[in-house]
Amino acid sequence: MTYGHEPVSPEMIATSPNLKAISVVGVGYDHVHVETCRERGIAVGHTPGILSDTTADMTMALLLATARNIVPAYNHVQVSKQWKYYDPNILWGTDVHHATLGIVGMGRIGHAVAKRARAFDMRVLYYKRERRPDWEEELGVEYVTFENLLEVSDFVTLHVPLTEETTHLIGEAELALMKKTAILVNIARGPVVDHYALYDALKQGQIAGAAVDVTEPEPINTDHPLLSLDNVIVAPHLGSATVQTRMKMATMAMENLLAGLKGEQLPYGVLQPNFPR
Amino acid sequence: MDRVDGPLLDAAPRLKVISQLAVGLDNVDVAEATRRGIPVGYTPGVLAKATADVAFALLMSAARRISESERWVRDGQWTLAFHPLRWLGVDVHEKTLGIIGMGQIGLEMARRGRGFDMNIIYHSRSRRPDLEAEYGLVYVDLPTLLAESDFVSLHMPLTPETRHYIGEAELRQMKPTAILVNAARGPVVDSRALYTALKEGWIYAAGLDVTDPEPIPAADPLLTLENVVIAPHVGSASLASRGAMCMLAARNLIAGLEGNPLVRCANPEVYKA
Numbered sequence: 108m109t110y111g112h113e114p115v116s117p118e119m120i121a122t123s124p125n126l127k128a129i130s131v132v133g134v135g136y137d138h139v140h141v142e143t144c145r146e147r148g149i150a151v152g153h154t155p156g157i158l159s160d161t162t163a164d165m166t167m168a169l170l171l172a173t174a175r176n177i178v179p180a181y182n183h184v185q186v187s188k189q190w191k192y193y194d195p196n197i198l199w200g201t202d203v204h205h206a207t208l209g210i211v212g213m214g215r216i217g218h219a220v221a222k223r224a225r226a227f228d229m230r231v232l233y234y235k236r237e238r239r240p241d242w243e244e245e246l247g248v249e250y251v252t253f254e255n256l257l258e259v260s261d262f263v264t265l266h267v268p269l270t271e272e273t274t275h276l277i278g279e280a281e282l283a284l285m286k287k288t289a290i291l292v293n294i295a296r297g298p299v300v301d302h303y304a305l306y307d308a309l310k311q312g313q314i315a316g317a318a319v320d321v322t323e324p325e326p327i328n329t330d331h332p333l334l335s336l337d338n339v340i341v342a343p344h345l346g347s348a349t350v351q352t353r354m355k356m357a358t359m360a361m362e363n364l365l366a367g368l369k370g371e372q373l374p375y376g377v378l379q380p381n382f383p384r
Numbered sequence: 385m386d387r388v389d390g391p392l393l394d395a396a397p398r399l400k401v402i403s404q405l406a407v408g409l410d411n412v413d414v415a416e417a418t419r420r421g422i423p424v425g426y427t428p429g430v431l432a433k434a435t436a437d438v439a440f441a442l443l444m445s446a447a448r449r450i451s452e453s454e455r456w457v458r459d460g461q462w463t464l465a466f467h468p469l470r471w472l473g474v475d476v477h478e479k480t481l482g483i484i485g486m487g488q489i490g491l492e493m494a495r496r497g498r499g500f501d502m503n504i505i506y507h508s509r510s511r512r513p514d515l516e517a518e519y520g521l522v523y524v525d526l527p528t529l530l531a532e533s534d535f536v537s538l539h540m541p542l543t544p545e546t547r548h549y550i551g552e553a554e555l556r557q558m559k560p561t562a563i564l565v566n567a568a569r570g571p572v573v574d575s576r577a578l579y580t581a582l583k584e585g586w587i588y589a590a591g592l593d594v595t596d597p598e599p600i601p602a603a604d605p606l607l608t609l610e611n612v613v614i615a616p617h618v619g620s621a622s623l624a625s626r627g628a629m630c631m632l633a634a635r636n637l638i639a640g641l642e643g644n645p646l647v648r649c650a651n652p653e654v655y656k657a
Contacts, residue, residue, distance in 0.1 A: 110465075110466040110468060112465030112466045113465070132468070160475070160477040160478070161475055161477070163477070164444070164447075164448065164475065164476045164477055164500065165448055167444060167500075168441075168444035168445060168447070168448045168450055169450065171437065171440060171441035171444055171445075172441055172444070172445050172450050172451075174437070174441070175437060175438050175441045175615075175618065175621075175622075176615075176618065176621075177441050177442065177445045177450065177451065177613065177615060178450065178451055178454055180614070180615035180616060180618060181445075181451040181455075181613055181614065181615070183616060184599075184600065184607070184614045184615065184616050185451075185607050185612075185613075185614055186455070188602040188607065190599040190600065190616045191599060192599060193598065193599065193616075193617065194616075195621070195626070197616070197618075197621075198615070198616065198618045198621055199618075199621045199622060199623060199626070200438075200618065200621055200622050201622065202433075202434055202437065202622045202623075202624050202625070203437045203441075204433040204434065204436075204437055205433075219477075222499055223499040223500055224499070225499060226495055226496050226497075226498055226499020226500070227437065227440075227496055227499065228433070325465050326457075326462040326463060326464070326465060327457070327462070329460040334457075334458060340450065340454055341454060341457050341458070342450060342453055342454055342457070343453055343456070343457050343462045343467070343470075343471065344466065345448060345449070345453060345471050345473070348448070348470075348471055348472050348473060349448075349472055349473050349474055349475045350472050350474070351475055352475065353468060353469070353472060
């Protein structure tokens with residue numbers, strides 16, 4: 108059973124001859140070397156769907172917190188206790204209502220985020236490999252090119268799985284296309300964003316702010332330059348972190364594991380069992 | 385907030401208009417101004433969405449423990465890749481949001497909750513059957529709202545009737561997993577009772593954009609708690625809202641000085657004299 112941070116490499120699999128099943132507690136399985144599992148007939152399960160709403164909730168929480176300076180406010184009032192008089196000029200934020208949200212990669216989580224954003228009267232744009240006209244109709248979202256999304260969005264949120272194509276999807280060039288007032292939210296996978304390019308962009312004011320729930324590496328090293336900035340929120344991978352959702356994930360992962368050990372169909376399988384007879 | 389009351393008005397006998405850069409008027413003795421024939425302008429509506437955005441931001445930060453966990457990261461404590469049971473928060477989607485006070489800001493809060501498939505219940509001086517139909521709101525009495533809500537958000541003006549509206553008795557009726565949000569006025573909540581409620585676990589957490597007093601003193605015990613998120617009254621703090629408020633307040637002021645009806649007047653009865 109794996110939570111998704113220790114890589115399950117070909118070497119690890121090679122030194123575990125009795126390994127029958129890998130059960131990931133989470134939806135992303137980029138850390139599991141699926142090709143080796145396929146060759147060796149090892150089943151792989153994950154926990155899709157169940158965490159989509161909780162992760163979409165966290166996406167909005169991070170977006171709102173960054174837009175309206177909730178963390179600087181907390182630091183000002185509760186940590187350094189500097190709130191001594193009413194000052195109407197401090198902590199001005201960016202309006203979320205009627206702003207433009209660009210969703211990159213719209214699967215279950217992106218869909219749930221779009222629904223929430225529309226309740227704030229946001230204009231919602233999306234980019235994904237395959238257009239979904241049915242979702243455009245259902246949610247009132249607009250399909251645009253990746254470049255266009257970056258150019259016009261006030262908030263950009265990433266909801267792609269981590270693959271070779273999406274590694275450093277957001278780098279120097281992409282950040283340069285974004286508005287100077289824009290905010291980037293990453294709750295997908297750390298390596299989707301080039302963190303050093305992100306640091307530069309935030310430091311130089313190429314974008315206004317960012318919130319990341321995932322980093323590269325994880326945990327982020329304590330002397331990483333991103334942590335020297337105050338216009339970025341760094342949360343420790345809490346996308347699915349509610350009692351209810353973690354309990355459901357644990358149950359699903361256990362069901363997958365038991366099925367895999369018995370050689371039965373996994374209820375939520377990436378690779379189904381294929382034991383040589 | 386400066387008090388605009390009898391003594392101030394006595395000292396300003398030629399005062400023609402009062403223009404407040406806010407929608408709340410608890411610092412203005414509006415009745416006294418009306419008696420003296422002085423119109424009072426204010427800025428309703430233009431800040432409703434921005435304020436609801438902050439109220440919802442505080443609700444979500446409290447639910448998902450963003451400030452606390454971010455502080456932990458900044459303190460260099462995130463050392464293991466995954467802590468499956470650390471920093472667990474509460475879900476927002478499909479939970480029950482109880483709104484007290486269904487004016488413009490309360491309504492904007494309800495609309496946002498609908499985006500999260502929340503069940504919206506409300507309690508208010510006057511029922512709004514039109515809104516119930518349009519937004520799927522359900523009117524309930526206060527005890528029901530407190531008992532059933534996972535999130536309670538306050539959107540009443542501060543009046544003698546609403547002072548300490550949420551006190552010990554009300555906090556004890558709430559769920560231990562519930563979150564209280566106050567973006568209305570500090571004194572609507574009994575802050576001493578709120579401290580006890582948070583410390584003893586009568587409720588899960590609170591998100592406050594307003595406190596009593598304001599600013600909150602450094603020695604206030606609320607500042608020792610982890611399960612409260614406080615912002616220094618930033619509800620309307622965005623360029624668009626503050627710009628709109630300033631324009632409206634300026635137009636109110638000019639209208640008053642020129643002897644014309646104000647654009648948004650809090651005491652239109654002043655014109656009937």
